[in-house]
Amino acid sequence: MSLYPQSQGYAQVGYAHAGPAYPPHQPPPQPSYYGVTQAMFYADPTHFRRDYTARLGQLTFNSRPHIQSLSMIAQDYTRYADIVVQCVEQHIRRAPPHTKLPAFYLLDAMSKNVFDPYARLFAPVVVRLFLDTYEVVDQATRHKMEEMLGTWRTGAPTGRQLFGVVAQQAIEREIWGGQSTQSVVRRLPVLSHRRPRSTRGKQNTSRPGQAPISTAQVLSELEFVLSSKERTLQVNPYDKQAATHVQILQQLRKVVQAGVPQDDLGQILTQLRTISPAAPTVAQAPPVVPISQPYPSSSSAAPYHYPTPVTLPSIPSASYPISPSYPPSNPVLPKAEPAEISSLTSVASAPVASTSTLPSVLPINVSSLFNKIMQTGVLSSSASSTPPGSRSATQREDSAAPSDTVELAKEYTNTVLTSAPKLTSVDILKHKPAVAQLLYSRLPGQCKQCGLRFPVDASGKKRLEEHLDMHFAQNRKASQANGRGYNRSWFVSIDDWLNDGIADPKGKRRAVGFKATVKGGAADEAAQRDAELRAMRVVVPPGDETKSFSCPICKEILKPEFNEDDEEWVWRNAVLKDERIYHATCHAEAMLSKTSLATRLKEETGRSRSQTPELLRSPARANLSLPGEPMKGGSPSPSKLVGSKRKVDAEGSVSSRDSPTPPMKKVALSAA
Amino acid sequence: MSERLAVPREWVLNAESEYRFELDPGTSVAIKLVRGQAEIFGAELVEGKTYFFYEECKAAIFTWQGCTIEITGQPSTEYISDETAMNAYGNIHLALEAMRIRALDRTKSNQPQGYGSDSQSSEPPRVLILGPENSGKTSLAKILLNYATRAAQDWCPMLVNVDPGEGASMLPGTISAAAIPAPLQTSTPAHRLGRAATTAPTHMTSNSLLPLAYWYGHAEVKRNPLLLDRLIRNLGENVWDRHEDDTQGRVSGVIIDTPSSFAANTGGNADHRQALIKACVDAFRINVILVVGHEKLNAEMQRTYAKHITVVKVPKSGGVVELDAPYRSRIHKYQMHSYFYGERFTLPPGMPSLTSAPAAAGYLVGGEQIMDFTLAPSSFVVPFGDLTMWRIGEETMAPSSALPIGATRVVSEMQPIQVDPSQAGSGLYNAVLALLASPNPDESERYDEEILDLHVVGFIVITNLDIPNKKMTVLAPTQTSLVGKTAIVGTFEWEE
Ligand SMILES: [Zn+2]
């Protein structure tokens, strides 16, 4: 009897005992400069540092495999994360300008793929590092850096700023100018919503005190809009409108690159923001407004339009820069107002012939260029008598979708009930089913990791968020458990099986593609709890955004983040307990072993009794004190009923499991 | 296999067409959705991710809207076809979806549950899929389940497999039921209908299913139809029991995949075939029967059931391929291996290895990021007496000469017979055994055939018998004590 050694790699191991069905094989050939990674083993940090530095030194050009390999090592050796971060920073600083960019791509890859710890550790240094680098590199590299910066806006697993809003904003302000001080940042999203439509077009050119708009800024935004359009086109290669947009934007890019006066730059910027179906979203947001609304706020009166399906960013979505353009992992749920859609539509229906001549009349007044296109579009829209804003039926079907959850649900129900055929051998062959609409275009919010789709209403948004947190937790789990070895679980007992379906009466957890599994799935259970804890937040008392508080347990600094929905600063993964702010995860872990918490806190408490007065006034949320509560009774023993069928009614409490967490799970769920 | 480097090739699919491929043993392909939208047996592919297929996988990438895919590696067969049955399958999905919606509606309005003909229209779909060999029953089941999970309606349909030759999310020899909360992935024929849970974290719930299973012990239905009948009814009762308290699950419905022998009206099969279909219809309160590509069976089902049940003839997909016996036996090997050791495969030559590719490369194996499926089982030696082993309805293979003179072998089909490992010819060496749940702790509740009604908690293989020392070596998914446990042996063997 021989067992497979767990340490052997997945793809390197053949079926040692296998018959003819599994021929022996070689690992695929690999270029030697990065093929060595498999054999790596580091005895100590010094050794690791030396080796990693040496490998970085080889990163002299934009080599995808090399970047992948370095990123992989970083992922495997998160215990040396500090060293990795130091090495990379040092390397970027010392490297000659033309080799800095590949290292930045590495930094980007690590931070996106292994968000924790890398994004966290890079966050304090990334601003200076980016700006210093930006200063010394050539124009082409700057452009690539700007593209990368754009992807950072939504680079975190949650779809938020990869290095936090503060860092993002600091960089963008420096390179694109503008007046986005913190207060402005917090006010702007509001403005962009409440601004009367009539003044919209003049917003950027007429604001007094406005920093001059740079060509780079316009180009950068243009790239975002363009790439979003290109993406739309990729998703639906038959979308003629998107194709036309891409064409127009490419022409416009040439025009801008050739140089246009300041006035026109402003015009273009305005137009871009107008034309972009995703204008106020994260990825396409104007750079001076780094904080933006990833979702349409339901309070706004304007009806929302959801163009062709787009995908939401998710955890490891980085694509690698072999091609000159670094594809932003951007598109987010677009929102556009009717006026914008109509101009968009008229632009779209402009005959190609009339636009293709435009670059030849350089230099031109670009704003009139736009007007011309729009006019032509309107005039030529005789081809179809549909008014601007209503495109082909399938395209716009979902545009009528009300933002209200109930309405969305009703609409789905109606669509199904009216389009479902009678279940007979003849009827099922009669019509083409509306599958493409019901399973694809109706659900524009797609998880880029597993492909599950969600509606864009409030509940869909929340579920997608939970879903992404789940992936995040599972990724973390997987990276931490490396080498520990997994095994097939025993199948659940009949009682657990009978009650498995009602653990959550609404099936919410299952629907987001995740379910706590009994027994064998203890890991899952823990991961889920972890995800739930990480979703908890505490509102930062006004004025404290810049102060730093550290978690009493792990001593890490808690970094505030801006919550777009409520427009307030929050700490994520945080709980307020006894006027102290803790990581929710740290706190929960500590609560599992109260004695250990006591031990850990003894010295801390003894050292500083001083409370933060601001924290006392913090607007406490309902969920703040929950995670510890179920443990109040003492040890976290489950209320387990052995032997009997553990049925509970659907509205009742969670059925008890073999894992000691249900009470807590329930509370956390309802609080989320 | 030649080691030539595989160059990625692009295929452009028009709307409503599919790319079909079949793999040779030991090979794999990587498929990336470059642009557009596509699905595999109803599970959507994510643009830009690289999906791996291996272990003689035969599958099809279908697109409703048109797409471009990139293939790395060399399938033994590959082609594009627009002759699919997807329009019919999509319509069936819509019809089932309408049933779910009505059923949920009724639940909400608190109407009583009933089975009369007037309430028929608001019953959730409980679908029995019948069809001859190679008609694509399992694929249809998978598509219908996957579409339901993708509707964003929190459906969690129950997948029931009563084909003991298939294995569903566990191993052949079982019949099982599992709630399907997320799309079932496709990568290997070892897991056509999802994977049973491991201790590894997974991203797809369909890769950590919690099935309930009974051990039939044989691949062939005709071997012991009476036993299968009883197990089907056991399973049905439990599904019903579970759905009693689980509104969302009940409303989502049940989809049942069946063995092809249910459809084969040849020879002496007819009796047990009819009886087993009846067992399913009763046990799961079937209200929809889908007959895939079989005119005669459709007529028969119409005749027998159409009064109370919707019977629909469904076209067979053009992509269905013949699966011969040697193929099935290789799949069994993959399934056994995968149960204990997880999955491993060789990448198409020239691709960066799974271990050196970062997550950003977008590698997905059955929907999971790499390396999640490598498992470490346990092998240990136990005294014979630790484990009680049984065979159902079959005498051990003792030679006839060993029987008393004049004695004949008369064993009822349902009779449990204890197997003595110390006896030569016990048939235990390399045998696959189902480890059973504990019998009722209350002695007074026990009964003779209780063992037939105990569900499976896992599988073990006896890899060595040391008769002089009365010890045996057992391979189990993980270290465990077998003391006082019960196991049933069937006709499955496995040698690594
Ligand atoms: Zn996902």
Ligand SMILES: [Zn+2]
């Ligand atoms: Zn902490």
